[in-house]
Amino acid sequence: MNTHRIHRVAKLTGLSKDVIRVWERRFGLLKPTRGANRYRNYSDEDVALLRYLKEQLDAGGSIGELSKWGREELLSRARASAPRVSFVDNTFTRLLRELLSTLNPFNRVIFEKRLNGAVAVVPFEEALHGILLPLQEQVGQLWHENHIDVAIEHYVTKQIQQKIFSAMNQLPVAEFGAKVVVACPPGEEHDIAALTVAYRCRVRGCRVYYLGANVPVASLANLCGAVRPDLTIISFPLTLSNDKASELVQTLTREVIPTSPVAVGGHGALAMRDVFKRSHIEVLEDFAELDHKLDRLMRQSFSRA
Ligand code: B12
Known part of the structure; x- marks a missing residue:
């Protein structure tokens, strides 16, 4: 089995190093070993478990509730759901990573090209739950952890809002109904x-x-x-x-x-x-x-x- 240092785990899972550390400390779900240099080494199982948690959070779960299942149960659920980790999920994860990497240093043109391009080619409901809401969560998280300025958070939030408003504006104005x-x-x-x-x-x-x-x-x-x-x-x-x-x-x-x-x-x-x-x-x-x-x-x- 491979072992990974925390920066690689962050890359593989799309979670920040801080979030991984906090979850490790608070919920005890990960079992890293210490190498000779005292750095933590995470196993493939740890990575699979974190990916599963990330997927569940993106789908609306809460870490408080998920952590109650415990490591073994989460790992067996992660294994059971592995075949469902589709091409689309991987593409979304990669896209999110790319989008986040344009924020520091900030590159508006690449950010907007990537986001607009992705949202245009995916059915909106899928783009909303697969790209826009996870992006909002991650950008908010980066601000909460002091990694980006609130101006960048506001810029991204407004981009996300524009997309949702624009999708709503394409729907007919309801004159009847609840x-x-x-x-x-x-x-x-x-x-x-x-x-x-x-x-x-x-x-x-x-x-x-x-x-x-x-x-x-x-x-x-x-x-x-x-x-x-x-x-x-x-x-x-x-x-x-x-x-x-x-x-x-x-x-x-x-x-x-x-x-x-x-x-x-x-x-x-x-x-x-x-x-x-x-x-x-x-x-x-x-x-x-x-x-x-x-x-x-x-x-x-x-x-x-
Ligand atoms: C983005 C974000 C921000 C952005 C908000 C931008 C914006 N315009 O929305 C900014 C950076 C401005 C921000 C500011 C703050 N934030 Co903030 N933020 C977040 C973050 C990272 C993501 C929230 C989000 O948008 N998620 C995406 C949306 C879709 O999900 P959601 O809001 O969680 O809603 C889900 C469910 O709750 C549910 N839902 C929500 N509403 C409804 C309604 C119905 C009818 C239904 C059925 C479901 C439903 O559905 C959604 C999908 O699952 C969370 C942490 C996190 N990872 O969740 C913290 C978090 C929400 N923030 C938090 C805090 C404390 C703050 C601040 C007070 C921090 C500060 N010290 O100033 C400020 C001020 C906020 C204020 N006065 O309202 C705390 C809240 C703690 C608590 N439980 O009370 C959180 C949980 C971070 C934390 N772990 O401490 N934040």
């Missing part, structure tokens, strides 16, 4: 998931009011009063303290719920599930559950018409 408001709560700047939710609503034919990041509850309530949506969806990537979450739930209950049912989703919403459970706010586990909900709303809206 009305859905999509927003992030006050103080929430992570808006790519909300935009993805809005895209999924548009694809299903809903009339979408996409409000984006950091929306004050009073403004959300005003809009809902005027529009009377069939559903208001709020994306919570951040986890609030219990007190803040309870306060927000009370305000939503008082100001928004009288004019619109509310559903929430995102890692923060799942972490604050207990607070939401005590209210009339529905927690949507994932995009699959969101899609079911939207299909139901669309059916109801057409049977009413």
Whole structure:
């Protein structure tokens, strides 16, 4: 079996060295040995396990949940899924690596040529989940770890948003069907998931009011009063303290719920599930559950018409 130093593991998996170190320390899933020079040596199994974790995270999994399975279970799942690591996955991984390498030193022309070229030749849904969302996550991660300036992060984020908006603009403007408001709560700047939710609503034919990041509850309530949506969806990537979450739930209950049912989703919403459970706010586990909900709303809206 081969062994690899950490910089090579980073290259082989598309994960940063810092992330690999943190996962090793926090979850104990990797078993590197120490060479004579004291450097850590990772096995092929470690690389396979990290690749599997990366694949699962890109598909929407969370490292906290995945790590609970433990090393042996993860390795057997990695083996079982190996034949599914397709040509496309490898191409996406390579493309992501190429895109990230244009950020430091920054080369706008190559970045945009590569990204535009890739998004143009792949069905948009595949490009969204295979390229754009993983790119957002990795670029955000690089900023969080102080590897790139926030200006570069903002530039890439705007490029990603443009792609999603432009795909939405190619869909017909819905005149009938369920009305859905999509927003992030006050103080929430992570808006790519909300935009993805809005895209999924548009694809299903809903009339979408996409409000984006950091929306004050009073403004959300005003809009809902005027529009009377069939559903208001709020994306919570951040986890609030219990007190803040309870306060927000009370305000939503008082100001928004009288004019619109509310559903929430995102890692923060799942972490604050207990607070939401005590209210009339529905927690949507994932995009699959969101899609079911939207299909139901669309059916109801057409049977009413
Ligand atoms: C990109 C990013 C940023 C970008 C955001 C750019 C933008 N315009 O969106 C920038 C650099 C600006 C940023 C800033 C900050 N960030 Co940040 N960021 C990230 C990062 C790397 C990726 C998030 C992302 O966009 N992922 C891609 C999208 C598609 O996924 P997602 O948002 O996680 O949503 C998924 C699910 O939650 C779910 N989902 C979300 N909404 C909904 C809604 C419904 C209905 C459904 C069904 C599902 C769903 O679906 C998505 C796909 O699985 C994460 C770490 C990580 N690897 O996840 C940290 C992370 C989210 N950030 C974090 C923090 C703390 C911050 C800051 C507060 C840091 C600081 N000290 O200033 C700031 C300020 C943010 C603020 N006030 O909102 C923490 C949040 C911790 C927590 N649990 O509360 C994270 C987890 C990093 C960490 N490990 O600590 N960040």
